[in-house]
């Protein structure tokens with residue numbers, strides 16, 4: 001996608017210094033556009049844990065590049081493989097819910113193990129990190145093309161009137177390497193001349209909707225309106241939403257979907273109002289082993305300060321202010337699980353399928369061997 005008219009990804013290797021990975025530090029958006037240099041595994045782990053980078057696809061890509069940095073470091077370590085193993089453990093511990101993280105780490109470890117000496121392993125790690133990133137971008141582009149058909153159909157049924165779409169959190173290009181999952185069909189529709197308008201949930205407590213989704217839609221010229229998280233049901237009751245599209249951080253082979261906290265409530269409201277509720281994901285977000293999302297998917301709990309305080313721009317500086325009484329405890333559940341029965345369909349890089357085991361495995365037969 002483009003930032004100020006310039007094609008940009010969310011993560012890449014420094015063009016003049018291949019030992020450095022560069023990221024957009026998303027903590028500063030939408031106020032400042034800051035590119036951060038990451039030169040160690042330790043700083044990549046901090047970047048993931050403290051959400052300089054975030055979103056399932058991008059977490060996976062960052063883990064892939066993190067293992068490339070690990071291989072560079074391992075060359076100077078006494079034991080290459082045990083250094084790699086401890087970097088794997090460090091990166092894996094950063095965020096628990098998005099399965100893309102472990103998926104990318106495993107893919108790297110497997111690939112690197114095929115190299116014979118250190119330099120070959122480093123080369124493999126670099127190529128694999130770039131392949132994971134390229135694939136993420138390509139899959140999201142394809143998700144856009146498949147999801148476009150859903151929006152086109154609604155637009156036709158409305159005689160070309162604006163299609164109103166609700167989305168939650170940020171499953172946009174900032175949550176991936178490029179294009180996004182939930183936003184990819186929206187960008188594709190907008191680019192195809194279909195009139196779309198997006199209601200953007202602010203997504204408390206970290207406000208990824210207000211800060212990131214609104215910013216990226218604005219950069220692409222997509223009409224949008226920011227709403228508080230609790231407004232979605234009201235809009236649906238009043239016929240103001242035609243379609244809900246969200247992303248996911250982990251989807252079980254049975255079609256249960258873990259996504260940013262509050263997604264479940266949107267799915268319930270959509271069901272009650274007979275509004276299609278689609279979830280967009282690249283196949284790296286499937287967890288082939290899990291069968292019951294509710295009991296099996298680990299739900300991240302984050303620092304309660306994200307709830308007791310809000311951050312914003314004040315006199316040109318980002319400041320954090322308390323909004324709750326000192327001493328009132330807060331619990332910060334970052335994700336929830338939407339059961340498959342509430343999901344109309346999954347939009348993947350191979351096409352659209354129902355959120356059930358048979359339909360998923362029909363589209364991804366290789367998943368059968370992993371279940």
Ligand SMILES: CSC[C@H](O)[C@H](O)C(=O)COP(=O)(O)O
Pocket residue numbers: 054055056057098168169170171172175176181208246247248249259260334
């Ligand atoms: C990438 S699609 C699903 C997203 O990861 C999800 O909606 C989301 O925004 C993730 O939250 P975050 O906690 O910002 O990593």
